[in-house]
Amino acid sequence: MVTRSALELSVLDRIRPQADERTHIHAIAGRLINSVNQSGSATGMIVGSVARDTWIRGDRDLDIFMLFPPDLPREALEAEGLALARRVVESAGGTSREKYAEHPYINAIIDGLDVDIVPCYAVHDAAAIQSAVDRTPFHTRYIKDRIRNLIDDVLLLKQFAKSGGIYGSDQMTEGFSGYLCELLVDHYGGFIPLISAAQDWWPGVLIDSSDHRTKTFHEPLVVVDPVDPRRNVSASVSLTRMCEFIELCRGYLERPGVEFFSLPVPASGSGESVAMLIEKRKTTLYTITFQTPPYIEEIVVPQLRKSLDAISALLTRHEFVVNRAAYCMHADRCILLFELVTGSLPPVTRHFGPPLWARENARQFSEKYIRGMEEGRIFSGPYIENGIYVVELARRYCNAGDLLISPSLLDVGLGRHVKAALSGSLTVKSGLDCLDEDFTDFIRSFLEKASPLTQIRQLENRTSV
Amino acid sequence: MVTRSALELSVLDRIRPQADERTHIHAIAGRLINSVNQSGSATGMIVGSVARDTWIRGDRDLDIFMLFPPDLPREALEAEGLALARRVVESAGGTSREKYAEHPYINAIIDGLDVDIVPCYAVHDAAAIQSAVDRTPFHTRYIKDRIRNLIDDVLLLKQFAKSGGIYGSDQMTEGFSGYLCELLVDHYGGFIPLISAAQDWWPGVLIDSSDHRTKTFHEPLVVVDPVDPRRNVSASVSLTRMCEFIELCRGYLERPGVEFFSLPVPASGSGESVAMLIEKRKTTLYTITFQTPPYIEEIVVPQLRKSLDAISALLTRHEFVVNRAAYCMHADRCILLFELVTGSLPPVTRHFGPPLWARENARQFSEKYIRGMEEGRIFSGPYIENGIYVVELARRYCNAGDLLISPSLLDVGLGRHVKAALSGSLTVKSGLDCLDEDFTDFIRSFLEKASPLTQIRQLENRTSV
Numbered sequence: 001m002v003t004r005s006a007l008e009l010s011v012l013d014r015i016r017p018q019a020d021e022r023t024h025i026h027a028i029a030g031r032l033i034n035s036v037n038q039s040g041s042a043t044g045m046i047v048g049s050v051a052r053d054t055w056i057r058g059d060r061d062l063d064i065f066m067l068f069p070p071d072l073p074r075e076a077l078e079a080e081g082l083a084l085a086r087r088v089v090e091s092a093g094g095t096s097r098e099k100y101a102e103h104p105y106i107n108a109i110i111d112g113l114d115v116d117i118v119p120c121y122a123v124h125d126a127a128a129i130q131s132a133v134d135r136t137p138f139h140t141r142y143i144k145d146r147i148r149n150l151i152d153d154v155l156l157l158k159q160f161a162k163s164g165g166i167y168g169s170d171q172m173t174e175g176f177s178g179y180l181c182e183l184l185v186d187h188y189g190g191f192i193p194l195i196s197a198a199q200d201w202w203p204g205v206l207i208d209s210s211d212h213r214t215k216t217f218h219e220p221l222v223v224v225d226p227v228d229p230r231r232n233v234s235a236s237v238s239l240t241r242m243c244e245f246i247e248l249c250r251g252y253l254e255r256p257g258v259e260f261f262s263l264p265v266p267a268s269g270s271g272e273s274v275a276m277l278i279e280k281r282k283t284t285l286y287t288i289t290f291q292t293p294p295y296i297e298e299i300v301v302p303q304l305r306k307s308l309d310a311i312s313a314l315l316t317r318h319e320f321v322v323n324r325a326a327y328c329m330h331a332d333r334c335i336l337l338f339e340l341v342t343g344s345l346p347p348v349t350r351h352f353g354p355p356l357w358a359r360e361n362a363r364q365f366s367e368k369y370i371r372g373m374e375e376g377r378i379f380s381g382p383y384i385e386n387g388i389y390v391v392e393l394a395r396r397y398c399n400a401g402d403l404l405i406s407p408s409l410l411d412v413g414l415g416r417h418v419k420a421a422l423s424g425s426l427t428v429k430s431g432l433d434c435l436d437e438d439f440t441d442f443i444r445s446f447l448e449k450a451s452p453l454t455q456i457r458q459l460e461n462r463t464s465v
Numbered sequence: 466m467v468t469r470s471a472l473e474l475s476v477l478d479r480i481r482p483q484a485d486e487r488t489h490i491h492a493i494a495g496r497l498i499n500s501v502n503q504s505g506s507a508t509g510m511i512v513g514s515v516a517r518d519t520w521i522r523g524d525r526d527l528d529i530f531m532l533f534p535p536d537l538p539r540e541a542l543e544a545e546g547l548a549l550a551r552r553v554v555e556s557a558g559g560t561s562r563e564k565y566a567e568h569p570y571i572n573a574i575i576d577g578l579d580v581d582i583v584p585c586y587a588v589h590d591a592a593a594i595q596s597a598v599d600r601t602p603f604h605t606r607y608i609k610d611r612i613r614n615l616i617d618d619v620l621l622l623k624q625f626a627k628s629g630g631i632y633g634s635d636q637m638t639e640g641f642s643g644y645l646c647e648l649l650v651d652h653y654g655g656f657i658p659l660i661s662a663a664q665d666w667w668p669g670v671l672i673d674s675s676d677h678r679t680k681t682f683h684e685p686l687v688v689v690d691p692v693d694p695r696r697n698v699s700a701s702v703s704l705t706r707m708c709e710f711i712e713l714c715r716g717y718l719e720r721p722g723v724e725f726f727s728l729p730v731p732a733s734g735s736g737e738s739v740a741m742l743i744e745k746r747k748t749t750l751y752t753i754t755f756q757t758p759p760y761i762e763e764i765v766v767p768q769l770r771k772s773l774d775a776i777s778a779l780l781t782r783h784e785f786v787v788n789r790a791a792y793c794m795h796a797d798r799c800i801l802l803f804e805l806v807t808g809s810l811p812p813v814t815r816h817f818g819p820p821l822w823a824r825e826n827a828r829q830f831s832e833k834y835i836r837g838m839e840e841g842r843i844f845s846g847p848y849i850e851n852g853i854y855v856v857e858l859a860r861r862y863c864n865a866g867d868l869l870i871s872p873s874l875l876d877v878g879l880g881r882h883v884k885a886a887l888s889g890s891l892t893v894k895s896g897l898d899c900l901d902e903d904f905t906d907f908i909r910s911f912l913e914k915a916s917p918l919t920q921i922r923q924l925e926n927r928t929s930v
Contacts, residue, residue: 382916383914
């Protein structure tokens with residue numbers, strides 16, 4: 001018998017689905033399943049948190065899968081699947097729109113409920129899947145019974161993760177999926193046993209309940225999928241999210257508090273207060289803003305990340321010291337933000353040549369610089385330092401802004417769609433000009449960056465004063 | 466039979482000792498040797514370039530060694546040696562002063578000639594020496610006959626090295642001694658064969674004519690002493706001087722010119738012209754000046770070098786980027802010069818903590834910063850980056866000048882006498898205030914730094930225009 005703390009019991013009271021909510025959802029789900037089954041072409045199945053009774057109150061999305069025979073050709077599956085889903089939604093009195101993940105599916109609003117209706121193949125074995133969605137029914141079948149007695153634990157973990165900003169396996173979050181939360185609770189046997197164990201996780205920790213993995217994984221957190229020995233369920237979890245979870249677990253066990261389950265969204269503030277933060281730091285901010293490429297977040301966000309790294313490396317190559325950088329994607333515009341220790345550098349820069357004993361390279365270097373072909377650019381040298389030729393040249397970009405608007409920006413590894421967007425049009429701003437209504441909150445949280453546990457402790461300090 | 470170029474022949478005409486000069490020196494040397502021998506307590510011997518006829522015209526210093534029996538106690542050798550040397554000088558009508566290397570000796574002016582008279586032990590074998598000077602007579606005996614037919618080659622090499630600023634094994638120069646020049650010419654069989662071979666030297670090149678070394682040497686250039694298998698004759702040659710020599714050899718063979726034997730001393734210029742150089746670079750200079758410690762160059766210069774490195778490292782630790790640094794020792798004052806990319810930094814700096822999985826360290830870090838004990842210093846964080854705790858703190862020194870006048874300066878590895886001098890009194894200046902009459906030429910040559918070959922080629926370009 002599990003003993004819950006008063007805190008956890010009160011959290012559960014707040015987050016457990018209510019009876020009428022459960023009745024309402026299952027009624028809709030039942031109608032949709034019937035409707036799918038009656039079509040004769042596919043079998044309906046509830047998956048996701050509704051199937052397992054593990055949704056947080058008010059936060060339910062209904063996922064209905066339609067399992068088609070595996071010999072149906074892919075195009076037919078997509079066409080028939082979408083058509084059937086539309087009919088099912090229509091008969092339930094809802095409104096449909098088409099969406100895309102690996103394959104198209106239907107998202108609908110039915111009686112105020114957000115429902116995804118997804119066609120997939122009814123394969124006989126998880127190893128025989130034709131697309132990632134085919135694996136989902138196996139997850140539901142596997143986990144449903146195993147966590148029947150751990151539902152409260154799953155709810156606590158999900159709320160804990162959501163509150164800490166680490167819930168969600170999307171590219172923006174890089175955190176913990178619902179299925180991962182369920183597997184972890186199952187593996188450790190409850191919320192408290194899990195977070196006790198997680199305190200001592202390290203990058204590379206391996207959890208393989210079924211002891212059946214058939215490959216080596218290189219992600220920081222490895223939880224082998226019980227239904228597929230080749231898959232890491234936590235592949236999407238970044239090292240930072242993993243460490244933030246570890247830190248939250250330690251913090252909670254050391255000094256539990258309601259904030260671990262209800263961290264408020266940081267209050268948004270005025271542009272002036274952000275301007276004060278910028279001026280206090282005396283660093284130089286640069287932003288690049290541009291139109292969001294017309295692709296989904298899962299495609300664009302990895303490219304933003306890649307672009308951020310590539311442009312940071314470009315700045316570093318030109319000797320601008322990047323303190324930190326971050327990106328943000330909105331529906332209409334994206335922003336890349338760089339904080340530099342200084343935005344301007346002196347006109348002289350050292351250029352390192354070959355060692356003297358690499359004779360042919362040394363000859364070419366000395367030809368180029370000693371013979372004066374580059375005389376106009378030379379401040380001093382060539383001279384020799386630690387056996388290496390050095391020459392001091394006029395710096396190409398004394399100002400980081402000039403570098404960021406130069407054609408060099410498009411030569412670094414930006415990712416295809418970001419490159420296309422930047423080639424079209426971009427805006428580079430610096431200092432207080434970076435303050436942009438749409439991104440004020442993003443810039444504030446960048447400047448006030450703090451781990452989830454830090455935010456919780458700060459909140460406690462403020463409250464206790 | 467060696468064929469000399471017209472250039473080399475004309476250089477030799479200029480640098481070979483003249484007949485009357487040789488007669489004059491040998492007459493004085495003869496008198497001094499007689500005088501030593503007549504004392505009955507020691508045997509006189511001419512050593513150095515006069516003994517080998519390898520001095521450059523006008524540049525002769527006479528070295529007379531007095532060889533005492535090896536069973537004489539050290540104190541008696543010093544006392545008797547100095548007394549005898551004084552008597553010998555007096556009888557020759559010269560004026561004496563005492564000087565110190567490893568041991569005291571007498572420096573005299575006799576008939577306008579600079580003469581060192583040095584007591585040493587007449588050991589039977591170079592392996593049995595009691596002090597470094599005891600080795601010198603062995604050098605003379607070894608090399609004298611071997612280079613009898615290579616004297617012009619030695620003269621050319623010495624002039625070549627002097628002109629390039631790499632002649633002299635003292636701490637300030639870190640270059641080639643006269644004996645090393647003689648050994649190299651002997652080993653390769655002449656000036657041109659030597660410089661042809663030196664083009665392809667690399668750090669660690671080993672020259673062991675007698676094939677008898679008994680240890681491994683770690684200096685960049687290794688020339689094993691034929692009279693002592695445990696000694697590297699070129700131990701004093703720095704990697705930079707070695708590479709400058711390599712570069713000069715390549716440059717001379719590629720395009721010979723008289724400048725390789727007569728590079729003029731760079732013209733000194735006004736303070737204003739140096740100020741213009743400083744302003745053009747837009748970097749920030751800092752100087753530390755202080756009284757020269759009351760010790761010889763061979764003691765002080767290595768400490769200046771050590772101090773320069775230690776203070777550069779201090780600046781780097783505090784995130785000031787040092788472009789270059791240099792030192793200079795004058796009789797009364799020393800200067801340490803640092804060129805920084807920027808002399809001031811923003812007030813925020815990132816402080817890196819332990820990785821999250823080093824649990825006890827992580828706990829201590831989070832105690833310190835998350836619990837707010839350091840709250841006043843925190844700009845943002847702690848947050849997690851690549852699995853590591855990071856916190857952004859108020860920078861201790863935003864201005865490099867404040868760091869250089871702080872007590873931290875005396876905590877770095879300065880060398881004993883430099884530390885004592887800096888503890889007494891030091892002056893820190895920045896920017897144009899660094900211009901100091903005594904060190905204007907030093908600062909100019911720092912700003913215009915160029916290898917010897919670069920200087921020669923610049924001179925050619927200027928002449929040919």
